[in-house]
Amino acid sequence: MKVKGFSILVAATVLLLSGTTAMAACPSKGVKELTGAGATFPYPLYSKMFDAYNKLCGVRVNYQSIGSGGGIRQLQQMTVDFGGTDGIMTEKQKQEAKGGEIMHIPAVAGAVAVVYNIPGVGKGQMKLTPDVLADIYLKKIKDWNDGRIKALNPGLKFPSQDIAVIHRSDGSGTTFIFTSYLSKVSQEWKDKVGFSTSVNWPGDVGGKGNEGVANSVKQIPGAIGYVELAYAEQNKIPYALLRNKAGKFMEPSLDSAAKAADVANLPDHMEVMVTDSENPEAYPITGFTWLLVYTNQTDAAKADSVAQLVWWMVHDGQKYAKSLGYAPLEGAAVKKAEKLVKSIKVGGKPVLN
């Protein structure tokens, strides 16, 4: 009886210890302060996450939202412990990184809503297909009274109004997601304009920040623009239903955005744009924002802290996403993120086991 009780005790202790090592939220031997810099799109969420993490584990994370470009530059120079980016790093940028290989670990996803201001057409009524959207932004379709738009929306009455195309005047991850979607669905867009955080738009008005675009769309009759879903909802601007790859017209929402990331063939390195996703319930204009971390770290304590932080962010940290308007990582995306975090090494040995 004593032996049996003792074995149960040993078994329970082993289980407990192995469980905690695999999913320990708080670093035991790491550093207490970390610095990061980069993308502005996830900044409200990161702010909340880091505050919660500080309360949980006493680790202070200082994140400066200076933009993806700044974050990448800082990480290249190794002046920060991790970076944040809304766009995937180019080959040239990777080569300029002083610490070697960099991993893109998805942190959260966001949906980009196509908003419009057409007198007489309200929220969630207008349907658009990818080619029509691309042609509007290429300034090939110039009037709302166009036959192609009317064919998609037989029940709606469109005024004869010039289309005012609104875009972002500042470089932004939202633009990166939107333009990479247009590049995927329109060869002409890909050839003429391409995708980046800032592009050479065919027209018309540039607004500064999501707020600028939202405001311009609200004010200018006949305007069309793209904003983060949260801005569309908070400003109560009507947004369009977009046809996804499976042929279904989807409304932008946190669920449909999360579904976009939950697909079968995500690559291991996660440097993928999940726009025009194959998931039948997905909203087509969705994208990740990534955390950039060096694969081969030199400082063991710091590497431990960074790995624990990112692990927490892709698991427990996701519960803050929905209330702030971001789509949490689900299913396959989380598994890939876990694999990436587990491959952070110091001296050839993985940090987390």
Place this chain on the structure above:
Amino acid sequence: MKNEPHAMSRSSGRFFSTVLDVLIPPQAGSVRWGDRVFHFLARGTALFVIFLAILLAGDLLRGSWEAIRHFGPRFLIGTTWDPVTGEFGTLPPAVGTLIKSVLSLIIAVPISMGSAIFIAFYIPKSLRAFISYPIELLAGIPSIIFGLWGLFIMVPMIRVLQVWLKANFGWFPLFAGPAVYGVGVLAGGVILAIMITPIITAISRDILLSVPRTQIEAMLALGATKWEAIWKVALPYARTGLIGAVILGLGRSIGETMAVTMVGGNNFDLPTSLFDPVHSMASLIANEFAEATYNLYVSSLIYVGLVLFCITFLISLLAQLLIWRLSKGRIAILE
């Protein structure tokens, strides 16, 4: 023979004063200690400011060197700004900056001069401070506030004006653009005019107040009306100072960033009408710098900054030359 300060009579004091004699040579008529030190400090700070300006120009040159090497002078006439292919040109923002600034001057100068003349000559002395105070208050409002006010309040009003202008005078080429945007050259010019009016008014008022009363009274004694006295005596007398005030306003409007970013429209095509949205150089840099993801991009933005710096410098230089010529060499620099 060197004068030694009588307070320092010990040998160490003698050594000290010898060293300082070399560093700060005694000026004629100012051999006293205090004068010499003050002269040195004043000269030092003035040289320091010049040194800062040279350092700034040098830094701009260094930062933009990659873009200068890549594009050369064709950057100045290029009309494409494409971060994807790496093709950059600064002509539309430069034209946008100049057009909005000139438009703002056209609107602001008559208003400012009128206000300055009114305050200096027409209102009782007791009310002068009372009227001047709100004008000076306007000058101190941060430009982002102007930008927000412009975007939410002014732009809808401009839109109404533009739609009316296009409906009634649409044949005029300057009114041929998209009236319904609201943001654009006209909105940018108007907000800049609002921002530079207080500066020009305040300085012009001070200049006009410094016109000697005797001159004006002499004109009045000769039978001139008040308006004739102002127009024919006070204004010509104050001409160089007034031009200086206008140049100051122009300088502010060229460099203005936040307000113009929010109401300017931020488009890259060359403007062909008053209603076209267009970038200004300052708004271009402010918008794109944070997310400039590669070196040529950053360098091109700094190149735009260098061009802006040179334009501002050239305008100041031309203004000084104009003042110098107008005063027939009597007044050297802005008085």
